[in-house]
Amino acid sequence: MTTNLLEFKDVQYTYPGGKAPVLRGVSLGIPEGKKCVLLGRNGCGKSTLFLHGNGIFQPQQGQVFWRGQPFVYKRSFLQEMTKKVGLVFQDPEHQLIASTVSEDVSYGLFNQKLAPELVREEVHLILERFGLLAMADVPIHHLSLGQKRRLALAGVMVLKPELLLLDEPTAYLDRYQTKNLLRELDQIHANGTTVLMATHDLDVAFEWAEWMCVLDAGQAVFQGAPEEALVKRDMLERLDLGVPLIAEVWESLPLDLRESWGGGTPRSLGELRKRILQKTV
Ligand SMILES: Nc1ncnc2c1ncn2[C@@H]1O[C@H](COP(=O)(O)OP(=O)(O)O)[C@@H](O)[C@H]1O
Ligand SMILES: [Mg+2]
Numbered sequence: 001m002t003t004n005l006l007e008f009k010d011v012q013y014t015y016p017g018g019k020a021p022v023l024r025g026v027s028l029g030i031p032e033g034k035k036c037v038l039l040g041r042n043g044c045g046k047s048t049l050f051l052h053g054n055g056i057f058q059p060q061q062g063q064v065f066w067r068g069q070p071f072v073y074k075r076s077f078l079q080e081m082t083k084k085v086g087l088v089f090q091d092p093e094h095q096l097i098a099s100t101v102s103e104d105v106s107y108g109l110f111n112q113k114l115a116p117e118l119v120r121e122e123v124h125l126i127l128e129r130f131g132l133l134a135m136a137d138v139p140i141h142h143l144s145l146g147q148k149r150r151l152a153l154a155g156v157m158v159l160k161p162e163l164l165l166l167d168e169p170t171a172y173l174d175r176y177q178t179k180n181l182l183r184e185l186d187q188i189h190a191n192g193t194t195v196l197m198a199t200h201d202l203d204v205a206f207e208w209a210e211w212m213c214v215l216d217a218g219q220a221v222f223q224g225a226p227e228e229a230l231v232k233r234d235m236l237e238r239l240d241l242g243v244p245l246i247a248e249v250w251e252s253l254p255l256d257l258r259e260s261w262g263g264g265t266p267r268s269l270g271e272l273r274k275r276i277l278q279k280t281v
Contacts, residue, residue: 003067004029005163005194006053006085008220010062013048022048024218025062030163030211035189036196037205037226040215041240046198047090049215050165053196054078054085083112086161090168092148095155101143102127102136105155112159122158130154146177157188164188166197170204182208202236206244207268214239230265246272 007030013023022045030036040046051057052064055071055078064071066081089095098104102123109119127133130150135143143151149169156164166185170178182204189195199205205212206226214222214229216239222229229236233243250258250265250272261279266272 002031002033004065005032005067006030006196007065007068008049008052008062009065011049011052011059011064012061013052013057013059015048022218023052023059026215026218026220027062028213028220028223030194030196030213032194034194034211035185035209036194036211036213037209038196038198038213038215039200039202039205039241040198041200044215045218046215047167050087050167050198053163053165054087055081056087082108083159084161085163085165086156086159087165088149088152088156088167088169090171092145092152095152096140096148099139100136101132101138101140101151104140104151105158108155108159126154126158130157145172153184157193161193163194163196166195168198168200170199170201178204200241202241203244203246206230206246214241226267227264 008026008028011023011026012021014021026045026049038046038049048057052059055064055073058071058073066084071077071081096104098107105123105126106119109122114122123136124133127136130153132147132151132154135147140148140151153166153169164185169181169185173181185195185197185208197204197208206229209226212222212224212226212229213220214235221239222232222235230244230247236243244265246268247265253261261272261275266275
């Protein structure tokens with residue numbers, strides 16, 4: 001049986017001064033080892049939920065669990081959670097705090113009281129891995145948005161989290177950059193980190209996710225495999241999330257063609273292309 005790394009049970013949260021709760025009893029689990037997506041329209045509460053995922057926010061009702069253990073809102077536990085759950089904010093400006101690239105990546109390691117020699121080694125490795133080595137001494141304000149995003153991700157991955165939370169990582173990226181990012185996340189996942197990405201982009205979710213949670217107006221309304229979500233297309237349409245483009249394309253093809261190309265809806269254009277080639281070569 002898969003264990004849930006992170007679990008939210010009936011989590012409620014109202015912002016100070018807010019009239020209505022933003023999270024209205026969210027219950028959902030993030031299974032260990034899966035590529036997960038938290039899908040929902042703008043304003044449904046994804047970012048607010050993420051802030052509960054590593055203990056920055058504390059639920060006013062309900063509980064958050066790590067491997068079945070309830071969060072304890074004390075310094076030592078929260079420090080531990082910061083290591084285990086890496087959170088990459090949507091806006092890298094909220095994440096990057098030091099003045100240069102290497103200083104920024106060092107920050108979390110120094111916080112963990114690692115020896116300077118070890119910090120230097122880890123920083124070198126991670127900058128190399130994320131293609132930022134040549135920029136080690138560049139001031140952060142000289143970086144492009146894409147480079148800042150990479151740096152924010154590197155700064156989180158250097159701490160080797162068990163769970164990576166990414167808030168709308170594909171926002172403002174073009175198709176090429178999005179593709180690269182998804183491959184990068186595949187790599188991170190292949191190296192053993194569970195990944196949860198918040199997005200409102202159903203196409204990205206459908207192509208990439210193995211596990212999908214749908215949030216609507218502060219409540220979890222679905223969790224399961226993306227194919228199952230497709231079966232519940234009334235729900236997707238009702239929530240204005242639409243239908244994945246690839247599903248629309250697929251369903252516009254004649255039935256006999258679909259059957260000869262493998263039956264079930266392909267998850268991406270790449271997969272469709274592969275199936276067609278296999279049949280025609
Ligand atoms: N700091 C804040 N203070 C008050 N309300 C907020 C704050 N941040 C977000 N909200 C409100 O909470 C709701 C959910 O926001 P958010 O979690 O950012 O949703 P999402 O990430 O899905 O777009 C929105 O209505 C938003 O206006
Ligand atoms: Mg958000």
